Amino acid sequence: MSVQRTIQWAFPSVLMLALLGCGGDGPASNGTTGGADTLDTVVEQRTSDVMKVGGRLFNVPSPVQTALLFRKLGLAYDKALMLPVDQVDKLAGRNGKALAMGMFGADLAYATIHKDGTKAIAGLGVIERLSTELEVSNAFGADLVDRFKKNVANEDSLLALNGMAFRAADTYLQDNGRNTVSVLVLTGGWVESLYLTVNAAAGKNDQAISTRVGEQKRTLDDLVKVLEQAQDSSLATVVTELKALQQAYAGVTTSYTYEKPVTDPKTKTTHINSKSAVTVTPEQMKAIAAQVNRMRNLILA
Amino acid sequence: MRTAKLLSAIALGVLLPVAASAQCDTIASVCEKHITRQYIPDGQFYRALLTGDEMAEFNLTLFGGTTYRVAACSGLTDGNIVFSVLDRDRNVLFTNKEFGNEPYWDLSVANTIDVTIEAQLDPAKLGSGCAVLLIGFKR
Numbered sequence: 460m461s462v463q464r465t466i467q468w469a470f471p472s473v474l475m476l477a478l479l480g481c482g483g484d485g486p487a488s489n490g491t492t493g494g495a496d497t498l499d500t501v502v503e504q505r506t507s508d509v510m511k512v513g514g515r516l517f518n519v520p521s522p523v524q525t526a527l528l529f530r531k532l533g534l535a536y537d538k539a540l541m542l543p544v545d546q547v548d549k550l551a552g553r554n555g556k557a558l559a560m561g562m563f564g565a566d567l568a569y570a571t572i573h574k575d576g577t578k579a580i581a582g583l584g585v586i587e588r589l590s591t592e593l594e595v596s597n598a599f600g601a602d603l604v605d606r607f608k609k610n611v612a613n614e615d616s617l618l619a620l621n622g623m624a625f626r627a628a629d630t631y632l633q634d635n636g637r638n639t640v641s642v643l644v645l646t647g648g649w650v651e652s653l654y655l656t657v658n659a660a661a662g663k664n665d666q667a668i669s670t671r672v673g674e675q676k677r678t679l680d681d682l683v684k685v686l687e688q689a690q691d692s693s694l695a696t697v698v699t700e701l702k703a704l705q706q707a708y709a710g711v712t713t714s715y716t717y718e719k720p721v722t723d724p725k726t727k728t729t730h731i732n733s734k735s736a737v738t739v740t741p742e743q744m745k746a747i748a749a750q751v752n753r754m755r756n757l758i759l760a
Numbered sequence: 761m762r763t764a765k766l767l768s769a770i771a772l773g774v775l776l777p778v779a780a781s782a783q784c785d786t787i788a789s790v791c792e793k794h795i796t797r798q799y800i801p802d803g804q805f806y807r808a809l810l811t812g813d814e815m816a817e818f819n820l821t822l823f824g825g826t827t828y829r830v831a832a833c834s835g836l837t838d839g840n841i842v843f844s845v846l847d848r849d850r851n852v853l854f855t856n857k858e859f860g861n862e863p864y865w866d867l868s869v870a871n872t873i874d875v876t877i878e879a880q881l882d883p884a885k886l887g888s889g890c891a892v893l894l895i896g897f898k899r
Contacts, residue, residue: 518820518895521802527899528823564803615797615899622801622896630788630805634781645804674872677821715873720853728866729854731822733847735871 519645519678522565523618525652525671526572532667534659536573541566542651546759547585553593554693557640558758560589561647564625569655571618576611583607590628593640598627639689646682646697647758649675654755657748669744673711673737679704700754707746713737784809784890791833791892794864799829799896806893810834810881816891817878824871827898831864832856832879834889838863841891843879 542562550556563586570578583604590599603624610616625644632641653675660668683701686694716734723730739747784807795801808816822828832841844855845867853875856862861882879891 518802518804518806518818520821520823521800521897523800523803524823524826524897615800618800618899619797622803625803626801626805626894629803630785633805633807634785648803670872671823674821674823677819677874681819715848717847717849717851722854724859726866727859727862727864728827728868729845730868730870731853731873732870733853733873735824735873737872 519649519682520652520675521568521622522648522652523568523572523621525565525656526568528667528671529569529655529659530572532660532665534668536569536575537659538575538578540655540658541569541578541582542759544581544585547588549759550589552693553640554643554697555758556589556593557643558647558650558697560586560593560595560628561644561649562651562755562758563589564621564644565648565651565655568618568621571614571621574614579617580604580608580611595628595631595640598624598631639686639691639694642682642685642689643694643697646686646701649678649682650751650755650758653747653751657744657751661748664741669739669741670737672744672747673708673713673739676708676711676713676737679708696757700750700757704747704750704754707743707750710743711737711739784892787833787835787890787892788894790836791831791863791894794831794833795829795894795896799898802895802897804895806895808879808891809889810879810891811888813880813883815878815880816893817876818893820875820877820895822867822869822873822875824869824873827866827868829864829866829896829898830877831894831896832891833863833894834881834891835886840882840885840889841879842882843877843893846876846878848874848876 542559547559547563550559563582567579567582567586570576570582583599587596587599587601587604590596603620607617607620610620625648628644629641632638632644653672656668656672679701683698683705686698686701714734714736718732718734720732721730722728788805788807806816806818808814810816830843830845832843834840839861841863842855842857842861844857845853847853854865854867856865859865877893879893881887881889881891
């Protein structure tokens, strides 16, 4: 069983980092410990020092990928599934705004994929407002909105801008020690993507959709872990609801068979051919959908 | 004298983390060149300050039918990071160690798979520094 501790950087090491700018050249030195925590990173001890990246140990699938799946499957665009932009007026508190910012980000990807420029621009306006209220406006400033408007006919550019803007926000939040807000933005985007997924395919019993829903199990587990680690009482409702979702996911099973990958050095590509399968029964899908809908309503209440 | 020392300590405590963050941001802006226009950024920023043989790791779900680009950087030049992609049974699917510490690599995924990416500084090149990982995916 691994033991976790907050990484402590030696003052000399940090000073060296600060002074050298790009890190110390040459062989590794034996750093001592016992200084200030600099980036809220956490170390998990195994046979060697293993560290969670940026205080977070996982990634959250991009809402853009989910939106692209909708189009690939030919699911109809349903504007009514997206958050109404005036919903933002009802939000109070930092956590709700952070979650909503991620949710509007997922809606932005959904609208963009379906070439609904009007809805996308409106959603971006809400994200800009929320980012200002959350003091992350450097990522979603007037410049981004202008670039978005100029590229409204270019889907590739819009999706790239979406990703770049959310990455900039993530960077800014981590730089300023606001990892909880960062994780809440990701959580909001993830919940909204799942909401769009289960409702866009409601009653269709589509295998690809239920598979994609089932594939979110590890992300859900990671989100719960990282939010629990924050030990922030204001997150209690979010954690409780995510845990209820874990219950709905409890019976979802996965299988995995390793296959040797094939690497092509010329194209710098490795083809990962391992087999995997996820089984989600219709009853499990219903339970997951019900909890996702409940959670979304609670976030917006 | 004591006050001066205290103020210096406070100043260092405030400024050094800022400098470390700035270092990570600079590396990220350099690393972004590897996530070319063909790839959509995943919207997240992964970083860790590493010294010696410390290893950063993170979990990633790679969806089937997608090609991902993983870029790993430290310092202002390429090739300072060793990174490996492992499946849930710890089979090594890829390591850039076998390819001269290439700063980026594409992963073409047939079926959805949960992986762990481990990253370390190459001890022959860097003793400490900020490790940055960026992910993008092809449409």
